[in-house]
Amino acid sequence: MLSRRSAQLAYRLLTSTYRPALQPRLPVQQSGRLISHSTVDPAEVRKFQALASKWWDERGEFGALHAMNDLRVPFIRDNLLSVHSARQMGSPLSGLRVLDVGCGGGLLTEPLARLGADVLGIDPVQDSVRIAELHLSHDPALCGRVRYRACSLEELADEDEQEEEGFHAVVASEVLEHLADLETFIQCCHHVLKPGGSLFVTTINRTQMSYILGIIAAEQVLRIVPRGTHDWEKFISPVELETLLESTGFSVECIRGMLYNPVSGAWSWQQSTAINYALHALKRREEPQSDRVESESEDEAASRSTA
């Protein structure tokens, strides 16, 4: 007694591996996302509102996210350091302005601030931002370097940016899979970044593997993540994401696969991007046309061969 939706899902699951790589799929049309002009999905907001108080319990619902810091903080730090050399010992990211989109309770915001960056954390869920601010308030050393705002990315991008010159880095960790409109989101990221600025993304791939492990195992069987947190339709593959980024004025620097071990509760890097992956892209600076066209076709050829 398969419902229509399950049937659709099953069809997509089975065909996901056979899709020819030459057809980049536009996430707005063919994924489970509705075409919308706001990046924020109200259903997602409600989901996270209910969990707001659990953010800082390392052994609670967000335990895996806390553990993910072991990978994503060094990933962000090292990639930023390769572009901007460390200004000060003990504060490798000092002088850098970072935007943490979908910061939630501030799990990633605080470590980045501890490394010296000036971080603005934004999240559409008011309660999460409140929890983040409360947690921050106890630490005077961080208070001067972190600001939180309850708003969406396009609201921020729309604002008059006379006083702010753009961010050195935008971090969208575990966010893309919760969005209503991915294309607009990426465009806003592009808008708020300085030229040559970095975009860091961690998200989940849309594969059979990620359905089995990411949805069934993680949500339903092992309860690593609360039930209903993720919608497989919204997952995005690295190829699709790379295509979208390249067409929005980014050049993808690196993509790395991540794996969560539920037994040890720890994350590790891995070759395969079948489930979770991290991506670093740079906003292209303004350059003469001819160079761009060449490198774009090179990138397309590269992504075709790796798909």
Added chain:
Amino acid sequence: ELLRLQRQRLGSAWPVRGQTEGEPLDVYDIVISGGGMVGTAMACSLGFDPHLQGRKILLLEAGPKKQMDKAPEVFSTRVSSISPGSATLLSGLGAWDHIVKLRCKPYQKMQVWDACSDALITFDKENLQDEMAYVVENDVIVAALTKQLQTLSDQVEVQYRTRVVKYTWPRPYQVADSIPWVQVTLASGQTLQTKLLIGADGPNSMVRREAGIPTVKWNYDQSAVVAVLHLSEPTENNVAWQRFLPTGPIAMLPLSDTESSLVWSTSHQHAELLLQMDEESFVDAINSAFWSNENQSELVEAAGSLFRTALTILMPNGTSTRQLPPSVAGIGPKSRVMFPLGMGHASEYIRHRVALIGDAAHRVHPLAGQGANLGFGDVASLTQVLSQAAFNGKDLGKSMQHLLEYETDRQRHNLPMMAAIDLMKRLYSTNAAPMVLLRTLGLQATNALPPIKEQIIAYASK
């Protein structure tokens, strides 16, 4: 608000002292409670670490500041045998240079033998050029580290003559408005807050007690008598001597060409007796303890010499001739002291926002001269763990993950060492023939096998 921002812009910030109740208290990143050898070394180590620059570190010490421009005339009775590993740590902190300039005695060889038999074991590095270890007065070590700490005044704040009266522990999870930091209340009434508290406050650690960390401990029913000995005649004095008497080991560590340090572990009554004797009798007792053979039984002597003959055939280089330690002529003025001995091991070295180092975590019998070295090993390990955590942007006290790494690393090293020391102590505390025979043969065998000896030296040298 403005004040806070101002302070942050200045980089290194001193806490505002004498704050009234209503104002927010400054939060330190790390507070070290206890400014002995290990606590001060920890403060230096953290202060010099590149990844921890900009963090607010405070060392609290109940006693006065120990400064030493040159070594005092009279040797101090409290000395430690510093292994090459510890010397490397101290050298990395820049303190070793000061120690060498002040006073330190390297020794190349160690002879350990039994009173109940002829068995002996000698430890030395291959060519007698390398030092096995160094005998340094504890005061010299603290003074050298204090001098280095002064160069770090931007990084590390130190409060001397400051006693802690209370610790208040935070909950491990955030509850409404509760303060997530450890609160340290001083005798002056001032309260500090810290993200990580390091307990370096000795074998009767208040940090450990108040944190409720269970400790395995027992008293050895022994006290150690320490003194500074004047030798009968100047000698090269580069050998450490230790003889296991039935009542406990007696050890002589070289301090200079004419003086040595005595550590005599024995029963409480005997220790008191030794303290009350006049100087001449005391000196006689020491010489007799090292030289006399009255404790040997014929059986053991026969078995021992038979075994030794066999070894000489099997391993020609495996036996050592017994040397006699230099004889003692007198003792330093007012230098006889005794203190009780015990063994202690904290079952956990860490808790949420707390870490123990040095004697607060583990207390050993002095017979192997390892107490200080275990503490310095803790310093190296914890610094490395905290440095890495800081570089990963972690809250230094919260993540049990990196603190656990420290605990596992050190327990893996310390426990076997402590078990071995305790075993040695028990093995040599009797003159029952079977045990004596066992240890005689064991000691001779160990002496004959260089690989085992090398392992022992390597382990103790870390």
